[in-house]
Amino acid sequence: xxxxxxxxxxxxxxxxxxxxxxxxxxxxxxxxxxxxxxxxxxxxxxxxxxxxxxxxxxxxxxxxxxxxxxxxxxxxxxxxxxxxxxxxxxxxxxxxxxxxxxxxxxxxxxxxxxxxxxxxxxxxxxxxxxxxxxxxxxxxxxxxxxxxxxxxxxxxxxxxxxxxxxxxxxxxxxxxxxxxxxxxxxxxxxxxxxxxxxxxxxxxxxxxxxxxxxxxxxxxxxxxxxxxxxxxxxxxxxxxxxxxxx
Amino acid sequence: xxxxxxxxxxxxxxxxxxxxxxxxxxxxxxxxxxxxxxxxxxxxxxxxxxxxxxxxxxxxxxxxxxxxxxxxxxxxxxxxxxxxxxxxxxxxxxxxxxxxxxxxxxxxxxxxxxxxxxxxxxxxxxxxxxxxxxxxxxxxxxxxxxxxxxxxxxxxxxxxxxxxxxxxxxxxxxxxxxxxxxxxxxxxxxxxxxxxxxxxxxxxxxxxxxxxxxx
Amino acid sequence: xxxxxxxxxxxxxxxxxxxxxxxxxxxxxxxxxxxxxxxxxxxxxxxxxxxxxxxxxxxxxxxxxxxxxxxxxxxxxxxxxxxxxxxxxxxxxxxxxxxxxxxxxxxxxxxxxxxxxxxxxxxxxxxxxxxxxxxxxxxxxxxxxxxxxxxxxxxxxxxxxxxxxxxxxxxxxxxxxxxxxxxxxxxxxxxxxxxxxxxxxxxxxxxxxxxxxxxxxxxxxxxxxxxxx
Numbered sequence: 001x002x003x004x005x006x007x008x009x010x011x012x013x014x015x016x017x018x019x020x021x022x023x024x025x026x027x028x029x030x031x032x033x034x035x036x037x038x039x040x041x042x043x044x045x046x047x048x049x050x051x052x053x054x055x056x057x058x059x060x061x062x063x064x065x066x067x068x069x070x071x072x073x074x075x076x077x078x079x080x081x082x083x084x085x086x087x088x089x090x091x092x093x094x095x096x097x098x099x100x101x102x103x104x105x106x107x108x109x110x111x112x113x114x115x116x117x118x119x120x121x122x123x124x125x126x127x128x129x130x131x132x133x134x135x136x137x138x139x140x141x142x143x144x145x146x147x148x149x150x151x152x153x154x155x156x157x158x159x160x161x162x163x164x165x166x167x168x169x170x171x172x173x174x175x176x177x178x179x180x181x182x183x184x185x186x187x188x189x190x191x192x193x194x195x196x197x198x199x200x201x202x203x204x205x206x207x208x209x210x211x212x213x214x215x216x217x218x219x220x221x222x223x224x225x226x227x228x229x230x231x232x233x234x235x236x237x238x239x240x241x242x243x244x245x246x
Numbered sequence: 247x248x249x250x251x252x253x254x255x256x257x258x259x260x261x262x263x264x265x266x267x268x269x270x271x272x273x274x275x276x277x278x279x280x281x282x283x284x285x286x287x288x289x290x291x292x293x294x295x296x297x298x299x300x301x302x303x304x305x306x307x308x309x310x311x312x313x314x315x316x317x318x319x320x321x322x323x324x325x326x327x328x329x330x331x332x333x334x335x336x337x338x339x340x341x342x343x344x345x346x347x348x349x350x351x352x353x354x355x356x357x358x359x360x361x362x363x364x365x366x367x368x369x370x371x372x373x374x375x376x377x378x379x380x381x382x383x384x385x386x387x388x389x390x391x392x393x394x395x396x397x398x399x400x401x402x403x404x405x406x407x408x409x410x411x412x413x414x415x416x417x418x419x420x421x422x423x424x425x426x427x428x429x430x431x432x433x434x435x436x437x438x439x440x441x442x443x444x445x446x447x448x449x450x451x452x453x454x455x456x457x458x459x460x461x
Numbered sequence: 462x463x464x465x466x467x468x469x470x471x472x473x474x475x476x477x478x479x480x481x482x483x484x485x486x487x488x489x490x491x492x493x494x495x496x497x498x499x500x501x502x503x504x505x506x507x508x509x510x511x512x513x514x515x516x517x518x519x520x521x522x523x524x525x526x527x528x529x530x531x532x533x534x535x536x537x538x539x540x541x542x543x544x545x546x547x548x549x550x551x552x553x554x555x556x557x558x559x560x561x562x563x564x565x566x567x568x569x570x571x572x573x574x575x576x577x578x579x580x581x582x583x584x585x586x587x588x589x590x591x592x593x594x595x596x597x598x599x600x601x602x603x604x605x606x607x608x609x610x611x612x613x614x615x616x617x618x619x620x621x622x623x624x625x626x627x628x629x630x631x632x633x634x635x636x637x638x639x640x641x642x643x644x645x646x647x648x649x650x651x652x653x654x655x656x657x658x659x660x661x662x663x664x665x666x667x668x669x670x671x672x673x674x675x676x677x678x679x680x681x682x683x684x685x686x687x688x689x690x
Contacts, residue, residue: 406617417636
């Protein structure tokens with residue numbers, strides 16, 4: 001209840017001259033909605049992504065004549081909406097809003113600037129996948145706490161899994177391929193060696209029909225895990241989750 | 247429109263209020279058919295049927311509108327007096343002058359709608375509340391908050407026509423409430439809802455101000 | 462000084478994915494065999510739907526609740542995103558924090574009373590208005606004015622007195638917010654003596670013209686991977 005200064009309050013005083021008499025009116029019914037006490041948003045380690053709404057040149061600086069670094073398409077080679085991670089913004093001299101994004105291009109780990117209007121609506125995720133090439137594990141963190149861990153297969157020496165900061169770009173399902181297991185995630189990471197690979201040589205995270213090889217350095221760069229693990233990860237990890245490979 | 251609120255004219259819709267004529271059982275049956283749920287104990291949770299005595303009616307509208315008319319008179323006089331006597335400047339002065347005009351418009355609207363049933367013009371003595379900016383601000387915050395909760399408390403008691411008009415007024419009163427609180431660096435909207443005050447609570451609040459000389 | 466209207470576009474031009482119709486009808490597009498975007502038919506379908514939890518409203522009130530819920534989703538998401546991005550000035554930071562908390566509480570209350578009949582949260586693209594102080598204030602003014610007008614437009618259509626009591630208690634808070642945002646933006650907090658309500662179709666038109674409600678991006682596909690393996 002709003003508390004004002006002493007001038008107005010709820011407790012009545014005895015009737016004085018000039019005092020008002022209350023008309024006989026029904027009370028208000030109990031409201032049908034119970035509005036809870038407002039609560040703050042949970043602060044945590046969040047990451048923001050957005051779909052690419054139109055083909056655009058990503059530039060080195062937030063200016064229309066800055067060097068173009070890469071071309072961002074609206075679709076991935078798999079036919080899904082292309083997405084980028086967004087982590088900064090600035091206005092240029094003409095007042096246009098630019099955002100800083102992580103790119104799915106080679107060399108890996110590039111960031112650049114695109115006009116805000118080239119992207120769609122923001123989505124926030126609370127998760128992060130940490131891939132440890134030494135320990136051969138993948139750990140999913142949610143609000144910085146581990147909620148999943150699995151043994152993994154990673155790239156052989158000749159075709160290493162790239163290190164750096166990436167993100168989950170899409171999810172592929174319902175395909176018939178035992179090699180990739182029941183579910184595959186596409187990342188923004190690209191093989192630095194398999195540059196002629198069909199569809200660009202993107203690194204995926206997927207199941208396997210050779211679980212006996214895990215953990216191990218066994219792949220052409222992809223991150224493999226047991227099928228039951230990839231299915232569990234599929235329940236826990238949303239698109240746009242940042243991926244740290246070290 | 248003021249014509250919709252001619253309460254002294256017989257309102258044919260009142261004849262059609264089924265609650266006044268049906269048995270309680272029929273009312274429950276109708277409400278159930280309309281989709282309300284019966285919980286254990288056989289009592290409707292939402293949409294409790296009103297008793298005949300408290301159903302909206304033109305007569306009840308008149309009582310309610312006269313109650314808020316008193317509040318509007320109080321505000322109109324308060325802001326009129328303060329805008330010349332309270333040594334207001336800047337934002338406070340602008341606020342008082344604009345709100346004065348809008349409260350006067352509310353008074354005129356309600357008096358016109360009530361016609362012969364409008365209450366006699368009350369008279370007020372605001373004492374120190376209209377003498378300086380600090381006292382004015384405190385009183386203005388309290389009066390606007392009172393206004394909002396008074397209207398909210400009666401909304402469910404009004405006929406549809408009166409409700410439509412009341413909603414247009416309380417919306418502006420709530421703006422005034424947010425505005426004066428913003429000027430005085432208070433939280434313009436400290437609660438997620440503005441809980442209603444009953445007529446008795448509103449009356450008690452008015453009496454506590456001791457502003458009313460005669461009604 | 463009045464706010465310039467955001468450019469108008471018709472609902473049909475914008476609503477390619479049916480997200481707005483779904484949100485405003487309160488009818489899942491899968492069940493929408495009547496295929497009409499009218500509240501009346503939505504109310505009918507609502508009556509045929511699975512039993513709601515005890516205390517739920519009449520079909521017509523349900524449609525009104527879902528209409529209110531859509532607007533509250535919009536406001537809650539707008540303020541939440543603004544707070545998360547942290548791009549507006551420090552002196553205004555309290556605004557999305559407080560208004561976000563209140564609108565999220567409104568969402569929770571409406572979802573709770575609707576239960577399974579609640580429409581799903583739409584996806585939004587706020588197109589930079591959550592990332593810039595001037596755009597934020599301008600949009601906040603428009604949202605709060607619109608929310609208050611929408612509640613006024615529905616007040617006389619509500620069947621349940623208990624729901625009406627709840628609605629007026631929320632409506633006046635939206636009007637307070639509107640005055641506050643106008644004050645911060647340098648506009649007059651109360652432009653006229655009587656605030657007009659807006660009917661549902663007018664509110665829909667304005668929401669659609671913002672293009673803030675968008676389709677889900679397709680990030681999942683049934684397709685064989687061609688990753689490096």
